[in-house]
Amino acid sequence: MTDPIVPRVVFSRCLGFDACRYNGQAIHDSVIESIVPFVEPITVCPEVAIGLGIPRKPIRLVEEDGRLLLLQPETGRDVTAEMENFTAAFLDGLTDVDGFLLKYRSPSCGLSQVRVYNSRAPSAGHRKGAGAFGERVMARFGPLAVEDEGRLQNFDIRQHFLTKLFALARFRTAVASGKTVELVVFHTRSKFLLMAYNQTAMRRLGRIVANAERLPLEEVVSAYRHGLHAALARPPRRTSAINVLQHGFGYVSDRLTSDEKAFFLRTLERYRDRRVPLSVPTSLVRSWIVRFGVDYLRDQVYFEPFPEELVSVLDSGKGRSAD
Numbered sequence: 001m002t003d004p005i006v007p008r009v010v011f012s013r014c015l016g017f018d019a020c021r022y023n024g025q026a027i028h029d030s031v032i033e034s035i036v037p038f039v040e041p042i043t044v045c046p047e048v049a050i051g052l053g054i055p056r057k058p059i060r061l062v063e064e065d066g067r068l069l070l071l072q073p074e075t076g077r078d079v080t081a082e083m084e085n086f087t088a089a090f091l092d093g094l095t096d097v098d099g100f101l102l103k104y105r106s107p108s109c110g111l112s113q114v115r116v117y118n119s120r121a122p123s124a125g126h127r128k129g130a131g132a133f134g135e136r137v138m139a140r141f142g143p144l145a146v147e148d149e150g151r152l153q154n155f156d157i158r159q160h161f162l163t164k165l166f167a168l169a170r171f172r173t174a175v176a177s178g179k180t181v182e183l184v185v186f187h188t189r190s191k192f193l194l195m196a197y198n199q200t201a202m203r204r205l206g207r208i209v210a211n212a213e214r215l216p217l218e219e220v221v222s223a224y225r226h227g228l229h230a231a232l233a234r235p236p237r238r239t240s241a242i243n244v245l246q247h248g249f250g251y252v253s254d255r256l257t258s259d260e261k262a263f264f265l266r267t268l269e270r271y272r273d274r275r276v277p278l279s280v281p282t283s284l285v286r287s288w289i290v291r292f293g294v295d296y297l298r299d300q301v302y303f304e305p306f307p308e309e310l311v312s313v314l315d316s317g318k319g320r321s322a323d
Contacts, residue, residue, distance in 0.1 A: 016028055016032055022059075167228075190301055286303050
């Protein structure tokens, strides 16, 4: 299945787009570089945007009297208001975006693991939090595909991020058509994907798109969007993936030999025991979809949730987390 969907993604500009870090450098990351050709990038460097320059003295977050301040210790400059104003204006101007990829641990763009100091003293203690810009992104766009480049080193997080990103882009495209039929097509093609993430949500979304109450399309879209965000909030469990593959297997099993059936079931058990990646049993089902020309399965985005060219990046096995 070839999907001509192009997600719109906001990137921290220093992630290979421009040498705009505080030290005048850029970050070159192989995962980011692999993703960029398949999306429409929108870049931002909040620190440069508020006039801090390149290179510049580092800034830090300081918690003082219950308020978070963004300070430049070496100059004594307080840029809290400038950052708040820029962030509000920039986020207000965003339309039709599907996700964000921001700089890990940055006091402006970081989404987590950012040092928040408890005083202005050079030796002050700190806790972990979000950056001044990143925190507002999460508050306003948290249900979208939002990550930082540090966390994308984890296999499962990368898989979830890209699956969610392209799913949201497909949904946006369907909604932009203004046609109920396109929403129905989106849901139909996404059934296996939604089944893998949350079967209860899949059934609920099916009822929404069926629209037995004959609600206006705008209300249906709003309810579906809310339900879709909830369904994709967390990565699918291993047992859910097995259930989906067994479901797909049921469409072709009567055309397979007993040896092929036994081999597939053994492969599923090996996946269950974490001895092979999910791509192995999934590839078996995909081969049968092609072999037998099963149109319904061929159209399911679950079997190719994002461009195949990105699979080589994902399938390195690095940083796999247990589920």
